[in-house]
Amino acid sequence: MITLGIETSCDDTSLALLSGRKILANLKKEQLIHSKFGGVVPELASREHIRYIVPLFDEVLKQANVSENSIDLVAVTKGPGLIGSLLTGYVFAKSWAFCRGKPYVGVNHLEGHLYAGLLDCEELDFPFLTLIISGGNTLLFLARDHGDYLALGGTRDDAAGEAIDKVGTMLGLKYPAGPEIEKLAEKGNSRFISFPRPSPPGLDFSYSGLKTAVLYALKEMTEDEKIEKKNDIAASFLSALTDSLIMKSSEALKVCGCIKLLLTGGVAANDLLFNKFKEEFRPKKISVFRPKKELCGDNAAMIAYLGSFIYCKNGESDDFSQKADPRSKFP
Ligand code: KG4
Numbered sequence: 001m002i003t004l005g006i007e008t009s010c011d012d013t014s015l016a017l018l019s020g021r022k023i024l025a026n027l028k029k030e031q032l033i034h035s036k037f038g039g040v041v042p043e044l045a046s047r048e049h050i051r052y053i054v055p056l057f058d059e060v061l062k063q064a065n066v067s068e069n070s071i072d073l074v075a076v077t078k079g080p081g082l083i084g085s086l087l088t089g090y091v092f093a094k095s096w097a098f099c100r101g102k103p104y105v106g107v108n109h110l111e112g113h114l115y116a117g118l119l120d121c122e123e124l125d126f127p128f129l130t131l132i133i134s135g136g137n138t139l140l141f142l143a144r145d146h147g148d149y150l151a152l153g154g155t156r157d158d159a160a161g162e163a164i165d166k167v168g169t170m171l172g173l174k175y176p177a178g179p180e181i182e183k184l185a186e187k188g189n190s191r192f193i194s195f196p197r198p199s200p201p202g203l204d205f206s207y208s209g210l211k212t213a214v215l216y217a218l219k220e221m222t223e224d225e226k227i228e229k230k231n232d233i234a235a236s237f238l239s240a241l242t243d244s245l246i247m248k249s250s251e252a253l254k255v256c257g258c259i260k261l262l263l264t265g266g267v268a269a270n271d272l273l274f275n276k277f278k279e280e281f282r283p284k285k286i287s288v289f290r291p292k293k294e295l296c297g298d299n300a301a302m303i304a305y306l307g308s309f310i311y312c313k314n315g316e317s318d319d320f321s322q323k324a325d326p327r328s329k330f331p
Contacts, residue, residue: 001312002066003073004096005304006053008089009081009109010136011040013052016300017064017071018308021119024064026294026301027056035174039165046084053092071102075307078106079328080136086324094320103317105307109298110330114143115309116302117262120291128289129258131249134265134297135161135176138205140248141331142256146309149331152252153203160241161267163207167214167237171230181234182270188235193217195240203252210240242273246280253286263290266297 002024005016011034016026031048034040061068076093079086090106097104113132117124126146132139138155158166161178168177171184195213200206214237218226226233249261263277268290277288295302311317 001072001308002070003075003304003308003311004060004071004093005300005302005307006074006076006089006093007109007112007298007300007303008049008053008085009077009079010085010298011045011048012298013049013056013089014298014300014303015053015056015060016304017060017066018301018304020308021305023119023301024066025060026299027060027063028294028299029056038169038175040082042082042084045082046088049085049088053088057092068100071100073308073311074102074104075304075311076104076106077109077112077303078322079109079325080330081109081326083324083326086326090324097317098320103311105311105318106322106324107303107306107310108328108330109303110137110139112302112306113264114262115306116291116295116299117264117289119302119305120295121262121289123287124260124262124289127256127258128260128262129249129252129256130262130264131245131268132265133160133245133263133267135159135165137265138207138245139330140203140205140252142252142258143262146313150256151331152255153205153248156200156204156206157208158206158211160205160207160245161265163211163241164238164267166211167234170215170218171226171233176266178267178270181238182272184231184234185238185272186235188231188233190235190239192229192232193236195236197240197243197247199244199247203248203255205244205248207241207244210237210244238270238272239276242276245273246277249277250280259286261286261288263288264296269293269296
């Protein structure tokens with residue numbers, strides 16, 4: 001079965017073609033327009049999706065060497081996300097499926113991140129703890145089986161990626177700052193500043209205090225010092241953020257009695273963070289997984305995989321009266 005995946009929940013336009021579990025093509029057009037604003041401008045995001053989606057559809061068919069007629073199913077992100085962005089992908093998917101007489105399924109974006117792990121990590125099987133770390137979410141839950149999830153913790157304020165992007169702006173980096181912060185941190189001293197390791201009660205996360213701590217540290221420095229110590233500041237900040245994620249994951253693993261942990265979402269692409277997780281959990285015989293980098297962040301292959309799974313289980317198309325749902329709940 002060939003599935004077309006469409007992901008337009010935020011600022012990346014992504015289309016993929018999957019044959020079973022094999023990725024035939026997985027394309028993503030990042031919207032550079034937002035970098036000058038230091039964050040995503042929703043209205044501009046929807047307009048950019050409209051500009052990119054049709055050329056990307058032609059390109060994905062070409063790269064996969066697949067004809068339009070051979071697509072059996074369309075899977076599209078239904079929510080959560082920005083309504084204008086979601087609508088672009090959703091309306092495109094429904095219109096295409098309706099005109100071609102093909103089935104379509106709308107799926108949850110966050111559940112898609114979990115399926116990126118199932119798609120790429122062959123040894124990952126249920127049950128496992130999942131930590132989604134992205135620009136909009138820091139979410140910890142136990143995945144007991146397909147569709148059977150137990151929420152454990154989430155962000156109380158800024159998501160991990162959001163904090164990274166905001167600290168990036170403080171350091172004069174372009175949005176999204178994650179990859180650049182990682183490059184700086186690789187060359188820096190993580191003990192330069194001992195930032196707080198945020199730990200709100202329970203299994204929740206909070207990063208606004210850490211972000212403010214970076215702001216205050218920068219206020220104490222001269223402009224020259226900020227430039228000279230950029231690597232050290234990035235390394236110290238990333239180390240504090242990673243430690244707090246490790247602390248909460250560690251508690252959650254104990255609570256669930258689980259021995260497998262999946263890291264997914266854009267921030268999971270960070271090698272420093274991933275390696276620190278592995279170092280921490282290896283002696284405890286806990287396996288840490290993450291999908292390959294291009295599947296960590298938002299992408300349509302994970303949406304196609306989740307959609308094909310749901311369709312094979314239920315055997316029916318979604319109703320064409322369904323609507324995109326920017327606030328859809330997960331888990
Ligand atoms: O999952 P994602 O592509 O989009 C959503 O937010 O849903 O995640 C994007 C986030 C951004 O905050 C970006 O700065 C961060 O992931 N990111 C990284 C890295 N690559 C992307 N953060 C740290 N290190 C990276 N290498």
